[in-house]
Amino acid sequence: MLTIALKGIAANKTRLVLTALAIVLGVSFVSGSFVLSDTISKTFDDIFEDVFAGTDVVVQSEQDGANGQPEPIDASLLPQIEDVDGVRAAVGGASLLGVIPIEPDGEALTTMGAPQFGFSWTDEQELNPFEIRDGRPPLEDGEVAVDDGTADQAGYEIGQTIVVVADDRRSYTLVGIAEFGGTADGLAGATAVLFTLPEMQRLAGLEGRFDSINVAADDGVGSAELRDRIAAVLPAGVGATTGQDEQQAQSSEITDQIRPVTYGLLGFAFVSLFVSAFIIFNTFSITVAQRARQMALLRAVGASGGQVRRMVLIEALVLGVIASVAGLFLGLLLAAGLRALFAAIGAELPSTALQFLPRTWIVALALGIGITVLASYLPARRASTVPPVAAMRADFSFSSGSDGARTAIGAGLAILGIALLGLSFVVSGTLTIIVLLAAGALLLLLGVGGIAATLVRPLAAVIGWPLERVFKTPGKLGRENAMRNPRRSAVTAAALMIGLALVAVSAVGTSSLNASFSALLEDQFPAAFIVSPVTDESPFSPEAAAAIQREPLVGPVGQAREGSFRIDGDDKTLTGVNLPDFGELHDPDFVDGGWGDLVPGTVAIRSSAAEDLGLSVGSEVTLAFAGGPRPFTVAALYDESIFGDYFITLDDYQANYAVQQDVVVFANPVEGADPDAAQAQIEQALAPFPQVMVQNESEFKEDLEANLNQLLSIVIILLMFAIIIAIFGIVNTLALSVFERTREIGLLRAVGLMPRRVRTMIIVESVIVSVIGGVLGLAVGVVLGAVLIERAGGFLTELSIPIGLLVVFLVLSAVAGVLAAIFPARRAARLDVLRAIAQE
């Protein structure tokens, strides 16, 4: 049986390759996702390992402050720590985010989102992850060193005067170039400027304070031991951790940040595998049908039904193993390619070797092989039902099972899916909702796939009508061919349907996001101008807002700063805003009180958060900052804001946080001023601040739309895998059908159909199948997208269905059909007429 199975595989290489390709692609996606995320995690692990290599104990605030960073600690702690027995060296450090080197030609050196740091230099090499490669460390406040990647990129030379923007534009003498971690590894795209400690403290507004104190132990003193000794002398609110614990904490924080991306990639990978399963199922169904007589012969000469079934399953197993192993290694290439892509856009990852963990290949192989065997189980079982007498009958065909029953099951699944989607609206709990939505979507897709066989005829009739008008007889024949085996066409189309459904969901999602956000902007922001950082999430110096304020055509300028605090023991984020200006620029939909009530010592709270805490206007509440608990009074409640759940005044913010940086600044022109002129003035005022940019409302919206479109493109690229697999599925089905219809095509050629028109006939069939997939997929996708948006709620108030884009996708699905038909159509057109009609 094994030999027969192997010969069965070898007999049709085209089929083998096309089917295997579907699995290879799916598996490579899985392994590539794992490899990439493991490699990125490893990269950051390595970075943090370098950072904390010689550090035995880290002393820092136990509570986060401005911008979610640990609140600085008092410099007076340093001598106390140095006095602790077993401390060999202790170094206080300061740092700042958003420190931007200016290239010699005046351009700001920015990254693709990687952080841009300023660090204080220490000569205590054990406690310094940087090592000077050329030149010397900064010794005076007017001197800096930069990391080698930055020096290369900017084209800096030692001895040069360079401009760095932190709080303001300043010139420094570049005295050294440093390597991170003592190796040639990069900083994962980040940049670093190294200042003297006093200069760094001044730039960060940390005079007399440190971000943290790093401690090296005397020989023979354990880290944990030293940590406990140091902890004993620290005041409340300041903690000591071992370097190793701190390293692990930071690594796992990064891993946590990467995890959603990993899961996202894996999600797309599973979609691809799911589509592969359809292709495998269809291919095996067709080939089993085509080999029915051969199998009957085996039965006639004494093979049992079970043996025939095993033969097909062995075939699937061999195919699954070969293809999964190939996919595993293709995944490695894929990850390497993605990394090269990151490098090309500037987010270079250090040269950490690609991480190929056992988990990766176990999961990838198990999935690939498992899905192949599982998907071929039904065809295998069907093969085992072929009666021995079929060997004698020329026209044996499997009874395809009742179409009515299949449709009923499909409809049942679809209804169940819709019910689950509906149920998601009445339950609560994010996880439950997500599970219900996902299960509902899956069932709906499967259900529509089941009904599809019934829909093929009417849809093919409609889609084929114009094609028949244009292409006459070949058009008609192609349409008839698409309809002759509705199940085959349906499964083929269903594979494409899945990919396109997800494309449509994404399109509806981004389009609705865009519409909702625009509506929200109009509702909440009467601001004409928005100043935001060039690099996402990089807070910037308040000097920028001050510079704008000085322009005569600029009216109110609103600043917002973010910081961490605790309420009822939970970590929360608040926004500090300058009133009354900010109040004129943002309307969070107050339900009780208003901006006018928010004075120092009071807080405005989102109504839902207030409800959870049992607070109302006038309630007393304690906000805990790093510096200690502060009493506040609730001044106002609001419903909706893109900022967090808490607003306090800028005065209170300044009183409770060490670092003062804005996250966003809004501005309006003075009454009656020409907006363009005002914007020109703002741009002028911001010239010294390359880390920020100003946009007017429509530019901001365009930017937002561009960002969302970029997101959509990325999602579509990730879905491309599933779509390409589905296209292979169409190629495969067509090739098998052409093979099956050799005699018929020969007859058509004999009675005068030109080869070119034979090709047209196959293309029409392919286009009809792919457009059926497109129509079903887009229809299901729009429904799912609408459900998702409705369920997501929140600020997603506007459901927007991008009709134009959907039409483009439909056209593209027709193009996919044409592409899929190229190879089978050529094969059909080149058929030798005589061979075809002589074929037994």
Place this chain on the structure above:
Amino acid sequence: MGTTTGAAVAARAVAAVKVYGTGDAEVRALDGIDAEFEEGRFTAIMGPSGSGKSTLMHCLAGLDSLTDGQVFLGDTDLTGLDEKGRTRVRRDEVGFIFQAFNLVPTLTARENITLPLDIAGADVDEDWMSTVVGAVGIEDRLGHKPTELSGGQQQRVAAARALVSRPKIVFADEPTGALDSSSGADLLGFMRRAVDEYGQTTLMVTHDPGAAAYADRVVFLADGKIVDEMLEPTAERVLDKMKELAA
């Protein structure tokens, strides 16, 4: 070989040679055939298996090309045509009836009959259509798909298709080979009538002396050569001749 009666020639082979394979595997399927098939006559080709009957027919019909020599369909020299030209000749001037698998399964009987016209984009002559359909006796089956027809009905649909475009010549390769004797007789009777009533030139390959008896003339092939021929054949005389040739 010239049994000319003075009538115009519908198809002609001149020193036709067809060689398959090379070297040891070389087969001379046609080994210098000269033959003429006159308009309005029904000719049967007979001979042992492998004698080259099908090959001769394929070459005359423009389904295959010769290794050497010439074939003419009317005045058209098929030897000089490329595949496209031969396809056009087949479409416009030739009708086919094969032993089996004559019909496109997705099309109804009627659509199968008009297929060559549809391919050519020509109009269907409804009078002629109903004449042909009536003659083969499948008027009430026109809306059926091939799988819903018996083997005999399928062959009659194929015969109707072969005639509907009024081809210069109809080629039939063992059209009754897969039929029982009474269905076969129906089909042959129809082909005979097409010759008598509409002057349809017909060339038929057969193994059955009884079928050959429907023809006006029988040509005998052996080893790729024409070895004999017979006018006004009867089943007995054909059978005798075949025994003679086989001996």
